[in-house]
Amino acid sequence: MPVWTEVLSLTWEHLGLVAIAMAVAIAVAIPAGIGLAHRARAERWALGFAGILQTVPSLALFGFLIPIPMIGGIGKRTAVVALVLYALLPILRNTVAGIQGVDRAVRESAIAMGMTAGQLLRQVELPLAARTILAGVRIATVTTIGTATIAAAIGGGGLGVFIFRGVASVDSQQILAGAVPAAVMALAADGVLGWIERKFSPA
Amino acid sequence: MSAIVAFRDVGYTVGGRRILRGLSLEVERGETLVLLGRSGSGKTTALKMVNGLLQPGAGTVWVDGQATTAWDLIRLRRRIGYVIQDVGLFPHFTVARNVGLVPSLESWPEEKVRARVEELLRQVGLEPQEFASRYPRELSGGQRQRVGVARALAADPPLLLFDEPFGALDPVTRVEIQALFVELRRSLGKSAIFVTHDVHEALRVSTRIAVLKDGAVETLTTPGEFRQARGKEVEAFLACLD
Numbered sequence: 269m270p271v272w273t274e275v276l277s278l279t280w281e282h283l284g285l286v287a288i289a290m291a292v293a294i295a296v297a298i299p300a301g302i303g304l305a306h307r308a309r310a311e312r313w314a315l316g317f318a319g320i321l322q323t324v325p326s327l328a329l330f331g332f333l334i335p336i337p338m339i340g341g342i343g344k345r346t347a348v349v350a351l352v353l354y355a356l357l358p359i360l361r362n363t364v365a366g367i368q369g370v371d372r373a374v375r376e377s378a379i380a381m382g383m384t385a386g387q388l389l390r391q392v393e394l395p396l397a398a399r400t401i402l403a404g405v406r407i408a409t410v411t412t413i414g415t416a417t418i419a420a421a422i423g424g425g426g427l428g429v430f431i432f433r434g435v436a437s438v439d440s441q442q443i444l445a446g447a448v449p450a451a452v453m454a455l456a457a458d459g460v461l462g463w464i465e466r467k468f469s470p471a
Numbered sequence: 472m473s474a475i476v477a478f479r480d481v482g483y484t485v486g487g488r489r490i491l492r493g494l495s496l497e498v499e500r501g502e503t504l505v506l507l508g509r510s511g512s513g514k515t516t517a518l519k520m521v522n523g524l525l526q527p528g529a530g531t532v533w534v535d536g537q538a539t540t541a542w543d544l545i546r547l548r549r550r551i552g553y554v555i556q557d558v559g560l561f562p563h564f565t566v567a568r569n570v571g572l573v574p575s576l577e578s579w580p581e582e583k584v585r586a587r588v589e590e591l592l593r594q595v596g597l598e599p600q601e602f603a604s605r606y607p608r609e610l611s612g613g614q615r616q617r618v619g620v621a622r623a624l625a626a627d628p629p630l631l632l633f634d635e636p637f638g639a640l641d642p643v644t645r646v647e648i649q650a651l652f653v654e655l656r657r658s659l660g661k662s663a664i665f666v667t668h669d670v671h672e673a674l675r676v677s678t679r680i681a682v683l684k685d686g687a688v689e690t691l692t693t694p695g696e697f698r699q700a701r702g703k704e705v706e707a708f709l710a711c712l713d
Contacts, residue, residue, distance in 0.1 A: 377559030380522055381573050381622075382548035395563050 275430075279449045282426035285344065285416045286453075289351035290409055297356045298401065301363025302389065311364055318357040326415050329353065330422045347416070347424025354415055355408040362404025366397025399468040406461035413454040417446060473536055475500050475630055475662045476521055482529030483516055483686070490516045491686040493530070500629075503656055503663040505673040507708065508683035514666045517683070518632050521664060522551045534630070549573055552623030552631040552661075556638045558615050560607040566592070566618050567603040573626040591621040596651065613644035620652070624659070631663040637672070649675050670708040673697075682708065 304311040324332070330350045334340050339349045370393050378392045394401075420428030430446030433439070474497040483491040491513045498504045506514040519525040520532045523544040532539045534547060560569050568575075570591055571584040579587070589599040595617040607615055616636060623631055633652075637645045653676055656663060667673055673680050674694045682690040682704050690702035698709065 371557075371559070371562075373555060373557035373559035374561060375559075376524070376555065377553065378561070380524060380548055380551075380553040382545045382576060384545055387576065392561060 275445055275449060278425065278427050278429055278446070279453070282413075282416055282428075282450065283453065285347060285351065285419055285424060285426050286409070286412050289348050289355060289412055289416070290405070292348070293352045293355035293359055293408060293412075294405060296352070297359035297404075298363050301360045301401075302367065302394075304360070305364045305367035305393075315357075315361060315364070318360055321353050322357045326350070326354065326418050327421060330418055334422060342423040344419070344424045346422055347419035347426075351412050351416055351419070355412050358408040358411070359401070359404040362407075363397065363401050366400030366404075367393050369400060370396045395468075399465055402461065402465040402468065406458060406465060409457045409461060410454045413450060413457060417450055474498055474533075475535060476664065477533040478517065478520075478530070479533070480530035481517070481520065481527045481532060483513070483520075483525065484528050489686060491527075494683075494687050495530075496681055496688055496691075498662060498664055500662050501660055502678045503665055503676060505665045505667060505677035505680045506683055507667060507670065507673045507680055508704070509668055512683040513686040514668075514683050515634055516686075518634055518664060518666050521630075521632055522548050522553060549577060549626060550628045550630065552625075552628045554616075554619050554623045554631070554633045554636040556635045558607075558619040560615060560618060560622070562607050564606075565603065566597075566605050566607070566610070567599075569607065569618060570621045570625055572622060577626055587625065588621075591624055592618075594624070594655065595621045597621075612640055613648060616640060616648060617651070620648075620655070624655070624661075629662060631661050633663060633665040635667055636665075638667070638669070645672075646675075652676055670711050673708075 300314065304314050321329075330347065333346045333350055334342065340346055374392065374396070375388070378388050383391065416424075416426050417428035417431055419426050420432050427446040427450045430442050434442030434444075434446065476498040478494050478496045481491050481494040482489070490511075494513070494517055496504075496517075506517060508514045516525060520527055520539065521534060523539045523542065526540060534542065534551075539547065561572070564572070567585070567588050571588045574584045574587055588603065592599045592602060597614065597617055602610075602614070602618075607618070610618065619636070637648050640648065649672060655661075656676075665673075665676055674697060677694050680690075680692055680694060680697060681688050682692075682700075682702060684702075684704040689704045690700050692700040692705070697705070698712075
């Protein structure tokens with residue numbers, strides 16, 4: 269029977285993994301998506317690469333990273349790197365789609381009225397793409413909360429510790445102690461981010 | 472006084488297709504020159520060269536005595552009003568913020584922008600109290616295009632460009648806005664280049680008409696002399712009149 273203090277501490281650890289991974293993924297993917305939105309060839313390569321990363325089975329990706337110097341090894345750092353790689357694609361794809369989805373006539377008007385590239389981005393493209401970009405962040409966050417349970421396999425901690433322990437000892441209470449908080453966390457993240465998303469007007 | 476806009480032997484090719492071939496044309500201050508032509512005649516391409524949305528592949532476009540390639544494009548564009556068929560209002564800005572955009576970009580004081588927006592909305596026949604805080608999606612097509620015209624006039628640019636601005640409106644609204652355009656042009660004394668494929672519209676709004684065919688001027692005439700003008704394309708357009 270898992271003790272409450274351990275559930276709380278592993279939930280907290282899980283949340284930490286997800287928060288750090290998402291912060292890094294957002295910091296990389298949104299600026300990259302902005303840069304790629306108007307460069308057709310680079311966009312195809314980048315989205316293709318991020319798409320391939322996504323097809324690697326998650327347990328295998330965690331395993332592949334272990335022998336790599338600097339980012340690899342056993343522990344949290346490797347786990348966070350793997351989670352970031354997974355989170356990149358949805359954010360990148362939605363940022364590109366959001367900016368490309370801005371009405372052609374609106375963009376042309378903005379340029380014809382003498383907006384600089386920075387003004388066009390800040391006053392027109394980003395506000396109009398915000399809802400789509402946030403949808404990407406929401407999808408990535410929910411996925412990352414689930415995927416982060418595998419971090420335990422390479423010593424990254426988090427709620428996966430319960431799940432792997434439960435599987436090894438055929439103890440469904442242990443499995444539930446990991447799975448239920450992870451599911452609740454995912455639902456909560458989906459709800460909160462969805463609420464923020466709807467605050468932005470569809471346009 | 473020199474022309475406000477001059478095209479000199481302007482050529483433009485895209486994907487192996489020649490859109491403009493040796494277009495030469497001058498626009499005098501205070502006139503409304505209509506570029507009349509069918510789809511593919513190059514009229515929109517020519518218009519977009521005036522505010523540097525496109526640059527000529529050959530020849531030169533002069534605005535205020537300076538080639539568009541030598542202009543700081545941001546400065547050039549803020550001196551030119553631009554109205555297009557799809558209007559392109561910013562959906563996330565109120566009517567007031569749409570209209571006041573260029574003055575705000577030019578860092579006018581807030582109070583002055585507000586006063587200017589009210590003045591413009593009245594000029595285009597929209598009561599500021601009723602419309603200033605609305606969003607574009609809360610307007611009819613005709614009201615949207617009125618806002619588009621007000622936005623183009625906002626920073627009092629000497630030159631206005633219109634690309635089939637009223638093409639998507641119903642015929643009644645269309646004639647009303649054409650009348651508004653003619654009245655504003657007379658009272659404000661702006662120079663304008665107006666692209667259309669509608670010969671009725673060309674006759675209504677212009678002081679001079681350039682008929683474009685295959686990327687060059689076929690005939691240059693006035694609305695009064697249009698019926699007597701010569702040229703195959705002119706005759707094709709005259710056939711639409713009766």
